[in-house]
Amino acid sequence: MSLLPLAIDLVLALTLLWLAWRALNSPDLFRAVVLFIALGLVLGLVWVRLDAVDIALAEIALGAGVTGALLLAALAKLQPAASQTDELQTAELQTAELQTDQAAVMAPIALRLFIALLLLAFLAGLGFAVWQLWVPAPGLSNLVEARLDESGVAYPVTAVLLNFRGYDTLLELAVLLLALIGVWSLSTAPHLGDEEPEPALAALSRLLAPLMILVAAYLVWVGAYAPGGAFQAGSVLGAAGVLLRLSGWRLSLSATGWPLRLVLVLGVAVFAFIGLAVIGFDQPLLGYPPGWAKPAILAIELAATLSIGAILAALFIGGRP
Amino acid sequence: MPMLLNGADWATALVFVPLLAALACFLVPRAADWLGVLAALLILLATLGLVQDLLSDGPLRVAVGGWGAPLGIDLWADGLSAALLLMTALVGLGVSVYAPGYFAAHPQQQRWFWPLWLLLWTALNGLYLSADLFNLYVMLEVLGLSAAALTALSGSATGLNAAMRYLLVSLLGSAAYLLGVALLYHGYGTVDIALLGQRIEAGAVATTALLVMAAGLLLKTALLPFHFWLPPAHGSAPAPVSALLSALVIKASFYLLLRLWLDLFSGLGGLLAALLPELLGLLGAAAVLWGSVQALRQRRLKLLIAYSTVAQIGYLFLGFPLAGVQAEEVAWRAVLYLALAHGLAKAAMFLSAGNLLQFAGHDRIADLDRAVQRLPLTLTAFVLGGISIMGLPPSGGFVGKWLLLESAFTQGRWGFAIVVLLGGVLAAGYVFKVVGYAFTPTEIAQEGEAVPLRMQWSALLLAFGAILLGFSAPWLWPLLGVGDPFGLPIAEVGAAR
Numbered sequence: 038m039s040l041l042p043l044a045i046d047l048v049l050a051l052t053l054l055w056l057a058w059r060a061l062n063s064p065d066l067f068r069a070v071v072l073f074i075a076l077g078l079v080l081g082l083v084w085v086r087l088d089a090v091d092i093a094l095a096e097i098a099l100g101a102g103v104t105g106a107l108l109l110a111a112l113a114k115l116q117p118a119a120s121q122t123d124e125l126q127t128a129e130l131q132t133a134e135l136q137t138d139q140a141a142v143m144a145p146i147a148l149r150l151f152i153a154l155l156l157l158a159f160l161a162g163l164g165f166a167v168w169q170l171w172v173p174a175p176g177l178s179n180l181v182e183a184r185l186d187e188s189g190v191a192y193p194v195t196a197v198l199l200n201f202r203g204y205d206t207l208l209e210l211a212v213l214l215l216a217l218i219g220v221w222s223l224s225t226a227p228h229l230g231d232e233e234p235e236p237a238l239a240a241l242s243r244l245l246a247p248l249m250i251l252v253a254a255y256l257v258w259v260g261a262y263a264p265g266g267a268f269q270a271g272s273v274l275g276a277a278g279v280l281l282r283l284s285g286w287r288l289s290l291s292a293t294g295w296p297l298r299l300v301l302v303l304g305v306a307v308f309a310f311i312g313l314a315v316i317g318f319d320q321p322l323l324g325y326p327p328g329w330a331k332p333a334i335l336a337i338e339l340a341a342t343l344s345i346g347a348i349l350a351a352l353f354i355g356g357r358p
Numbered sequence: 359m360p361m362l363l364n365g366a367d368w369a370t371a372l373v374f375v376p377l378l379a380a381l382a383c384f385l386v387p388r389a390a391d392w393l394g395v396l397a398a399l400l401i402l403l404a405t406l407g408l409v410q411d412l413l414s415d416g417p418l419r420v421a422v423g424g425w426g427a428p429l430g431i432d433l434w435a436d437g438l439s440a441a442l443l444l445m446t447a448l449v450g451l452g453v454s455v456y457a458p459g460y461f462a463a464h465p466q467q468q469r470w471f472w473p474l475w476l477l478l479w480t481a482l483n484g485l486y487l488s489a490d491l492f493n494l495y496v497m498l499e500v501l502g503l504s505a506a507a508l509t510a511l512s513g514s515a516t517g518l519n520a521a522m523r524y525l526l527v528s529l530l531g532s533a534a535y536l537l538g539v540a541l542l543y544h545g546y547g548t549v550d551i552a553l554l555g556q557r558i559e560a561g562a563v564a565t566t567a568l569l570v571m572a573a574g575l576l577l578k579t580a581l582l583p584f585h586f587w588l589p590p591a592h593g594s595a596p597a598p599v600s601a602l603l604s605a606l607v608i609k610a611s612f613y614l615l616l617r618l619w620l621d622l623f624s625g626l627g628g629l630l631a632a633l634l635p636e637l638l639g640l641l642g643a644a645a646v647l648w649g650s651v652q653a654l655r656q657r658r659l660k661l662l663i664a665y666s667t668v669a670q671i672g673y674l675f676l677g678f679p680l681a682g683v684q685a686e687e688v689a690w691r692a693v694l695y696l697a698l699a700h701g702l703a704k705a706a707m708f709l710s711a712g713n714l715l716q717f718a719g720h721d722r723i724a725d726l727d728r729a730v731q732r733l734p735l736t737l738t739a740f741v742l743g744g745i746s747i748m749g750l751p752p753s754g755g756f757v758g759k760w761l762l763l764e765s766a767f768t769q770g771r772w773g774f775a776i777v778v779l780l781g782g783v784l785a786a787g788y789v790f791k792v793v794g795y796a797f798t799p800t801e802i803a804q805e806g807e808a809v810p811l812r813m814q815w816s817a818l819l820l821a822f823g824a825i826l827l828g829f830s831a832p833w834l835w836p837l838l839g840v841g842d843p844f845g846l847p848i849a850e851v852g853a854a855r
Contacts, residue, residue, distance in 0.1 A: 309377060
């Protein structure tokens with residue numbers, strides 16, 4: 038009986054390695070992206086096997102879903118660029134890329150062997166260090182468990198993300214916003230999906246979008262005592278946004294100005310505002326007053342979910358409105 | 359007024375003022391210019407408040423959320439962090455005053471410059487104030503992403519190429535650092551630097567963590583074999599961005615490496631702890647010589663200044679072998695002086711280059727065409743910055759090099775002393791090369807565009823700062839000693855407050 042889990046683990050591990058190798062080795066970019074999405078899904082299963090359901094959810098939603106969608110969107114942008122040689126910038130970039138490609142191909146075999154040996158030595162050293170950690174030091178899970186009651190939520194992961202280490206989460210929300218500002222600084226949004234959407238897609242999105250919004254709301258709420266929370270909910274919301282956009286739905290022009298920007302910054306702004314406002318009530322920075330932790334966390338998570346969803350959808354569209 | 363706010367409040371302001379200002383600038387782009395300058399003034403005020411608090415009450419530890427390490431995240435400020443915060447605030451204010459003038463011609467760039475730069479500032483301040491390895495990783499991510507986006511702001515093909523390379527390098531460095539954090543957490547059950555300092559032991563885990571973290575941070579700091587991404591990125595970015603990248607961003611990853619070395623790894627003993635400082639010193643010496651020679655060979659002003667940065671980074675790493683042998687504190691103070699002086703001077707030089715670029719429409723050194731007569735303030739700023747880079751008295755660079763030489767002489771490390779002197783001579787070479795062409799008329803006289811006075815004065819004031827740093831010792835010396843960052847592990851001092 039005990040052989041079965043081992044066999045499953047072995048199959049998962051080998052599949053993971055094989056998918057990674059194929060994704061890296063594939064000359065066809067589209068194929069590589071699809072393999073990468075598959076890799077994310079299998080990695081999600083691995084996290085489930087390691088009893089880390091939260092990470093599994095995040096891996097599948099963000100690692101496979103969102104990243105996959107972003108890679109496909111990037112790929113879609115690369116292909117028309119490849120055919121338009123009149124644009125000077127792209128052409129120059131491509132020549133540079135071509136040259137590096139050729140350089141990579143023409144690197145002497147001795148150099149490549151040397152680099153391979155170097156990487157193998159590094160891998161061996163890393164493996165040895167990890168081997169030393171066969172019995173890792175007791176982490177912080179006992180401490181988290183012991184003080185869970187004070188955190189305002191009943192689920193340890195949410196307690197760590199929104200309370201014990203809320204400062205990190207606040208800045209991670211800022212990272213997401215920063216990524217979008219970076220993308221917006223580069224170019225305007227392409228005319229994506231301006232053509233009439235396929236009837237099947239339109240019908241499907243009418244059915245799915247409300248359902249996804251419901252799922253996102255459920256995921257936020259359930260995060261208080263079970264796997265879930267703003268990041269997972271936000272990625273579902275983002276997926277709904279992508280689906281709506283692909284089926285031809287548009288923000289009205291009046292909403293793409295400051296109302297859209299307000300939604301985008303809402304997560305960071307609400308988090309920072311609450312974190313600072315508590316100082317007025319004789320609490321430390323980001324320390325919720327006793328009894329107020331639960332509503333504060335819920336407010337932050339709701340705002341963060343909206344922002345994450347909007348940011349992810351905007352990243353997929355790519356470019357400022 | 360300052361009495362109402364304590365050190366923890368000032369530290370909070372240092373992270374949240376730029377963060378909220380970035381959000382405000384993103385929301386209301388029209389008000390970004392004065393919002394940005396207002397934020398810069400507030401940050402300088404908060405920095406001065408924190409410095410005063412440190413000088414009177416000693417090092418500061420703040421438990422965010424009231425949980426305390428290891429469960430929560432702690433902030434930590436001592437002399438080392440305060441010195442770099444101060445430099446960041448001064449350079450930041452200078453660049454913030456300069457930017458509206460520079461971007462007046464490029465409103466689209468200006469619109470994105472402010473939120474990106476203020477988020478970069480958030481990351482810098484947050485990084486200097488953090489005592490938590492994972493929180494430091496998050497700060498590194500904010501830092502790297504905003505720096506790469508700022509590099510791409512010019513939108514030119516070379517700029518985009520350099521930004522993309524910079525982004526990849528930065529992500530690789532962060533990933534290597536994160537690998538080290540994971541190893542340390544699994545080995546010792548905490549990510550708080552002070553607690554780790556107490557628990558860490560020599561062994562495979564600590565060695566591997568040191569190697570991957572050092573490699574990642576060296577990549578970000580652009581020490582010699584890892585410098586390949588720096589000249590194109592710093593050379594092609596808009597001038598205010600180049601100033602930020604060269605003066606501030608490089609220092610942040612260097613600070614982190616120094617912090618990890620001082621608090622975690624230097625006391626471990628063993629072969630690696632003895633060899634690594636020597637290796638870093640050799641790479642630093644090579645960087646000083648190679649970077650200076652490359653700078654001499656450049657034909658474009660911004661690339662010359664960028665290669666000069668490669669050389670000046672090398673000086674910072676000479677501190678490792680010189681301080682390593684006898685726990686010589688003077689060497690670290692020398693390195694700090696050099697880092698601060700380089701920050702102010704290099705910002706002044708890049709801003710001056712931006713003025714010349716705006717004036718003439720190009721930055722070819724050979725065609726500067728009597729720039730001295732036509733932009734005297736700008737050229738004065740460039741030369742004053744250059745004096746600090748060369749290490750001539752009475753500049754901050756002079757104090758740094760003097761202390762470094764003293765440390766090298768007392769230990770009989772003649773090789774390093776020669777490198778320090780030779781680097782100064784080469785620096786004189788490339789600074790005077792520019793000045794020489796700035797005095798010479800070209801065959802075809804060139805017309806120039808007007809350069810706003812605020813751009814000229816912000817460069818000049820930063821250069822004055824680099825010179826005045828040479829007189830700051832009576833005031834800066836005690837500040838550097840707060841919390842004894844170069845001596846005891848911080849854990850023992852941290853308990854005092």
